[in-house]
Amino acid sequence: MRHLLGIEEMSRADIERVLETSEAMLEISQREIKRVPTLRGRTVINVFLEASTRTRVSFEIAAKRLSADAINVTRSGSSLSKAETLADMARNLAAMSADVLVVRDSTAGVPHMLAERVRVPVVNAGDGCHEHPTQALLDAFTLRQSLGSLENRVIAIVGDISHSRVARSDIHCFTKLGAEVRVAGPPTMMPAGIEALGVKPCFSLEQALAGADVIVMLRIQQERLDGALFPSIREYARTFGLTQRTLALAKPDAIVLHPGPINRGVEIASDVADAEPSRILDQVTNGVAVRMAVLYLLTGGAN
């Protein structure tokens, strides 16, 4: 792997290599001294051109636990602006002598476009509505902790599929690992041609959750909706929100994931978010381990 731009480009073996490496990384996070010298003297630049605290902090911790220097570049704190060409942006970042660029942008494709213009490995930390590969990897890692394998498991992804990069990465990741994936949401949030990704679209929560092993609830991001895709938050919560009642449609021991931050009472009821089937906090913990694994593997060069 030269870059981590999307799960779509990864093979199952690539995914499993990251997940296996993450096991060792998870143990480091449980130590008293949570640091190994592996990336001593290396510089990881987190280029976060779209606001995100959680993912940025997760990558920052991951870099530091591997002894790398982690530097954050955010849009307000840098000269990087929409008026700058990608070539200029790439030159600026290269001038900072980064060993890895972790890129988050509100526009699909920016990490890919930068990767073509810089020599260092690029990690996609979320690009618009396209992909969020480390989120999918940590989701898969979290599920394998509970389920062992995803082979033939039924996974329902519920929410605004159209605008969700997590949905796309999860779909690629889970299907490559052998799961049966369903996506559910109002038809206005279901993108055209989603079946081409090997998933079954469902237009009711009941249909999606029946017999599911895993439920991934997506965050409803009002700020990203450029049209009226649903009449009201209340109606959304009533039709696609996960509650104790709707959770009962899934398998009795079904696991609930959410990429966070959660909108309590909108896509997920508070008592579900905090209850046993939820692995939301495990996801956060595992996120650091998975990102350590990604940084470790990508800094090795083209092996």
Next chain:
Amino acid sequence: MSRVRIQGARILDPATGRDELGTVDLVDDRIEAVGRESAGVPDQVIEAGGLWLMPGFVDLHAHLREPGQEYKEDIETGTRAAAAGGYTTVCCMANTDPVNDTPAVTEYIQRRARDSAVTRVRVIAAATQGLRGEIMSEMASLAHAGAVAFSDDGAVIMNAAVMRRVLEYARGIGRPVIAHCEDLHLRGSGVVHEGAHATCCGLPGSPAEAETAMVARDLELARLTGAHLHVAHVSAARSVELIREAKAAGVRVTAEVTPHHLSLTDEAVRGFDTNFKMAPPLRSARDREALREGLADGTLDCVATDHAPHALYEKDVEFTAAPFGVVGFETALPVALELVREERLTPLELADRLATRPARVLGIPGGTLEPGGPADLVLVDPERVWKVDGARLTSRSKNSAFLGRELRGRALRTWVGGRIAFALGEEGAP
């Protein structure tokens, strides 16, 4: 008096149906004789060695960017690029700065063309003032100043009542209205064709219906008004069907298709290369097939480039932020030749779609090789293989959808009014 003889050429003249090896004599700015040698000793003899001699191509849809955006292109660089692609007449769209919605701007463009253009330049003026889609422009005055058609192009006239009046008024002055059919509300923030590729890329999609709904509306308005509607850059299969039905029903409609829509599909956007971002977007393989079929059966009258130059730094940005459009003059011929190689078009039909019919759509001279007509012609090597290299494109802008591609077929020499507007250099350099 200067007499040029081109002999041993495969003469392709759709107007007469002529497709034969022979000689064409040019005297000054006119074609003197076709198929036989005229009396008189030529000053120059060109041995064509079986290469194709076609009427110079006529492009109904181009953006020359002058006045106002000369950093992208100007009339000189634009027409040089056009000549390098075999074009002898270029019709330029009205979205200049200032907008070409007054006779003053129309006259300015024509004056600049007389001073600097190497091809003929025909002016398409704005249909509404400021391209705002509200109040129609002074179309009669613009026509008097030289405008050959009216169009707001990408600034779509969304108000059907305004479009109706524009069509009615244009009919009265005997000029076609060129419509970029795209419902801007339905398109929304869409930058690529709505479908599996857009979904995979997470790029906002625009459905084919954003075009077809507007094609349907404008065909109905053309029926209502009896005006000549020319549908610009058709991209969707359903649009071809609608136009075919309307033609059969006697609606005065003509239509064009771009080389990129004939050749590429929405799969091209997978790498986030902004040189595949244009409006309308590249669509599905099924749509592309319908466009090829439509051009072959004549439903789509002609190929038009929608040559839309943008500076490198404007295109080298996030996909959603990049401007729509690609350059097209220099790659149109080899891309259209794909249809000849696939035996969808005969060479004669190709000449028809590139030269004869576009001239007829606007009712302007040219597009034929008839004796006494203007000496606008192009000598083409249909087998010449060349690689599209941005640095070697004549256009000031390099935003080609075919960069790095090997294409087959090239204009070797282009005459405009008997003068050589383009001659391919030794190693393929103009």
Next chain:
Amino acid sequence: MSPADPQHASATAASTAEATGGRVVLDAQGIQRATTRIAHEILERNPGAEDLCLVAIVRGGQPVAELVGKQLAELAGRAVPAGALDITLYRDDVVARGVRPMPRPTRMPFSVEGKRVVLVDDVMFTGRTVRAAMDAVLDFGRPAAIQVAVLVDRGHRELPIKVDFVGKNIPTSRVERVVLRARPDGELEVAVV
């Protein structure tokens, strides 16, 4: 996927030549004798196994530590805490050159604070592995002492590292490889390949 299981992950040779070929320098009995002697020596140096713990270096040290641990438990009359340390992320060639071997999970189910830590590996060669292992152990606390036990010492040290307990000294050339491996019948042996 399950975390690398030390029982099964140990002593698996990389190639067929390493799996079957070469010259056997220590057979199962020899290994048994060597580990018994190492256990005795450890107890001599650390009377009563007070504060003692065994830390196997993943993966070659694990079968050796298992044998030594069993002997120690019998001799001392009580179980000695045992851990397994993966030193991949501490290897100087990984830090410097960037090769990316798969790290295995480390298992340290006890604190090393104030403990007498015996690092156990199969083969002592350049000393770089032990160097990395010492760094790793120190990340788990401040032990009272670190000692090193190996089944085979083949020489060619590149760092000033000394072995405290050695099963057998085997002179080798630099290009040879020394492997601890399991035969098809399950018996362990050491071979020079």
